[in-house]
Amino acid sequence: MLDIKAVRQDPEAVAQALARRGFTFDVDQFTALDGRRKQADVDSQALLAERKSASKKIGQLVGQGLSVDEAKAQVNETLEKIAAQLDELTEQAKRVQQELDDLLLGLPNLPADEVPEGQSEDDNVEVARWGEPLAFDFNPRDHVEIGEALGQLDSETAGKITGSRFTVMYGELARLHRALIQFMLNLHTGEHGYQEIYVPYIVNRDSLRGTGQLPKFEEDLFKLRADQDYYLIPTAEVPVTNVARDRIFEDAELGESGLRFACHSPCFRSEAGSYGRDTRGMIRQHQFEKVELVQLVRAADSDRALESLTGHAEAVLQALALPYRKVILCGGDIGFSARKTYDLEVWLPGQSAYREISSCSSFGDFQARRMQARWRNPATGKPELLHTLNGSGLAVGRTLVAVLENYQRADGSVVIPEALRPYMGGAEQLGG
Known part of the structure; x- marks a missing residue:
């Protein structure tokens, strides 16, 4: 939520800032x-x-x-x-x-000054690129063809069990999916200073309001019952960030770099407004899994924290040797609660395109004001709003897609990245 004092002080300036997002105040x-x-x-x-x-x-x-x-x-x-x-x-x-x-x-966050102008994803600006897409000596297949040929990816059975936009995985593929989760958690908790956290997968309305999903985006959520305000989480961002709701942290609790949480969870999204997009395979599903990174920091550390969090997500892609690019989102493409966002887009040979695999965002004090998440400044003795940040570190299903497509062989087998082999009992490939 925006600071009403700032809105009162100069509503025209607020209107101009929001216009950069395509929002009319x-x-x-x-x-x-x-x-x-x-x-x-x-x-x-x-x-x-x-x-x-x-x-x-x-x-x-x-x-x-x-x-x-x-x-x-x-x-x-x-x-x-x-x-x-x-x-x-x-x-x-x-x-x-x-x-x-x-x-x-209903007012979205004000974009940071450095957010580029633009109305859609076509106006996002590439700021970095890592790795070179592999030149195959055969026509690369997409992950659906690869998984089905292995007999380990099954959308038809998932459709019978539930409906469209769900997947069943078997055997080595299911184990590789689990290996990715464990690898990401170990990397973030062991090398990047995150504390692992387990949270409920069902949240109440206050939690969703706190992080900005409600009231504006209710159609994107799965509500459990009409007579109860309980929802399946769209991302672990919601329950993890809400651990700070209605709390005042002492300065010592934040340490030098603030609070850092890493959380593996399933995510549930209705994908309202995306009908007809990415209906094939695992790119856009109603149920998927992520390892989410959340940081709660002092205002002075906010910009630096976004760079570090994004770097932590990039480290996963680099460890898996997956080519990707980093873009900064323009005003028209940035999320409702975010003030600045970097997207990481991994190369998918089966689509001959870079596709989003992580969004890393800084929210300033926008979420904290809604949640009343604060810390006590020892210099003044007074509570101040925290700054919140989060990002996927990474989306597990999309990472699995990227591994299948980038490590495929002409004979239908898939090489297992070296970083994942300890989690696969030393196996070096799927199939073959």
């Missing part, structure tokens, strides 16, 4: 709502002063010779009228405040 609507809220406060104070004055009049009337009961009877009519007006004004103020809160909850 109605300054007049905000100003009118905020004006009504302020007027309700003024009117309430005036009525409270009038009530205080009327109450004093009881003593004055007694001093003029009336009994206490007579004085109260004379003033009560005025007090009852004021009380009724106060009740009505209080309800009016609540309604206006709710409208104002709803408006603020």
Whole structure:
């Protein structure tokens, strides 16, 4: 959530910043709502002063010779009228405040100054590239053909069990999927300083509101029951970041580099708005798994933390020798809660294209303000909002896709990357 003080101070500047995202901020609507809220406060104070004055009049009337009961009877009519007006004004103020809160909850984050201009993914800017795509001496197949030829990838059975956008994996392929998870967790906890964390896969509305999925993106979520506010997580970002909700961390708890969490979890997304896109294979599924990286840091460390977190995700791709490129998202493509995002896009020979495998984002204090996630600054003794960051380190299914396609052989076998062989009992290939 944006700081309402900053919005009040210069709503036109906020509107200009949000326009870089393709979002229209109605300054007049905000100003009118905020004006009504302020007027309700003024009117309430005036009525409270009038009530205080009327109450004093009881003593004055007694001093003029009336009994206490007579004085109260004379003033009560005025007090009852004021009380009724106060009740009505209080309800009016609540309604206006709710409208104002709803408006603020619907505003996306302000993009960082360095975020490039643009309206879509076509305007994202490449900032780095690592590795060279392998030149095959045969026509490379996509991961679906490879997995089905191995007899270990089965979308048809998954469709019978559940429906479209699900997958069943067997044998070595299922083990390779598990090996990727273990490898990523070990790398991030052993070398990058993350604490492994296990969290619920079901969250409540407050948690989703805290990280920005609600109220705007409810159609993207799987709600469990109509009469309960429980949802399957779209990403581990939601429960992991919410460990800081309504908390004040002492400076010592943050250490030098803030709090770092690594979490493996399934993720569940309805993929609303993506119908017809990536319906084949494992690129865009309703259920998939990720190893999520979350950092909670002081504001002064925020920019540096984004670079380090992105580097940690890149380290997975480099360890697996998978060619990729790094892009910074333009204003029109950046996520609702993010102020700056790097996407890592891995090379997929089966598509002859780079495809997203990780998004690493800095949210500034946007999520923390919604969650009231704070730390106590020892210099002032006062609580300050944390800055939150997260990124996929990596999306497991897409990494599996990248391994299958980049390490395929003409005979249909797949070489297992050296970094994964200890997790595969020393096996060097799938099939063959």
